[in-house]
Amino acid sequence: MSGGSGVWPWSITPPIVPVNIPVPDLxxxxxxxxxxxxxxxxxxxxxxxxxxxxxxxxxxxxxxxxxxxxxxxxxxxxxxxxxxxxxxxxxxxxxxxxxxxxxxxxxxxxxxxxxxxxxxxxxxxxxxxxxxxxxxxxxxxxxxxxxxxxxxxxxxxxxxxxxxxxxxxxxxxxxxxxxxxxxxxxxxxxxxxxxxxxxxxxxxxxxxxxxxxxxxxxxxxxxxxxxxxxxxxxAGMAMPGQELVEDGDLPRPRRARVTRTVTVRSRSFAFLRDFRGGEVIPLRNTLIAMDGEEEIRTPHDNCLLIMPTPIVHRGHTAVRLAQFID
Known part of the structure; x- marks a missing residue:
């Protein structure tokens, strides 16, 4: 995950997440x-x-x-x-x-x-x-x-x-x-x-x-x-007849551009509620987090949240705020 850290601070614990795939033998x-x-x-x-x-x-x-x-x-x-x-x-x-x-x-x-x-x-x-x-x-x-x-x-x-x-x-x-x-x-x-x-x-x-x-x-x-x-x-490199996965009916991809990367500056960063990556906040200037005394607000309407990380410490990325490109 690009927004988090591999070393967890002593004062917090990572989520308990089941491993539902086998570990490959390399x-x-x-x-x-x-x-x-x-x-x-x-x-x-x-x-x-x-x-x-x-x-x-x-x-x-x-x-x-x-x-x-x-x-x-x-x-x-x-x-x-x-x-x-x-x-x-x-x-x-x-x-x-x-x-x-x-x-x-x-x-x-x-x-x-x-x-x-x-x-x-x-x-x-x-x-x-x-x-x-x-x-x-x-x-x-x-x-x-x-x-x-x-x-x-x-x-x-x-x-x-x-x-x-x-x-x-x-x-x-x-x-x-x-x-x-x-x-x-x-x-x-x-x-x-x-x-x-x-x-x-x-x-x-x-x-x-x-x-x-x-x-x-x-x-x-x-x-x-x-x-x-x-x-x-x-890349034009697929070998005819090789068994690769099939595409199926895929949605048309969309583009977005990050307008602000929120890097934690204090020891008391917190989102106001649980946010999911990919969630769109409709209105500009919506308060989504506090970084110590600093308010983190959406910079524009229809603000796309990129990989919000609820447990994050100072110097690391908490969330990226993005705008769709039509």
Missing amino acids: APWLAGNSGIPGIWTFAAAQPGPHLAISAIVHGNEIAGATVLDRWLRAGIRPARGTLSLVFVNLDAFAQFDPANPTASRFLDEDMNRLWDVDTLEGKRRSSELRRARELLPFLETVDLLGDLHSMLWDSDPLILAGETEKAARLGMAVGVPPLVVSDAGHVGGRRMIDHELFSDRATARAAVLIEAGLHWEPSTVARMELAAARLLRH
């Missing part, structure tokens, strides 16, 4: 075949783009790992170009325990807040930074990236596209989930999709983050697999 895939652990790369004879589908940037978001495990066992290969399936935070995933599933989001720090040049080239050390630095040369070869994520708090699934139009277009082409949100990310650090490799408007490289649903639900796995299959088809 032992056959840990070594990879690319020279980098956890990365499997398959090249077709016909040239084309390099598409990477990544999972477990957060070690407890096992639905994405389930999809990649399925594809590897099924022998999915690209019709053209190169397909890579990437298990990102292997060390955090190795600590996943269904009895305490929120504890292994990361080991030392959130791996999806590290993807800026200063951090990656700096002197700070952590398990997640070591892995990010190991992955960076691989990412430099990628043209299209679909990063699979899931959510702890109840919310409509969505695609996060960063700030570039090219990423928004990629999200709309995927169309699963059917909401594409352009946003500037988090104050606490840059996501993998925000790295300059993908955010540079002068290049065609593009990346999207797919928030497919609640962490440990079969419907989330199914939605992720459909999104990944549509990425493969969009």
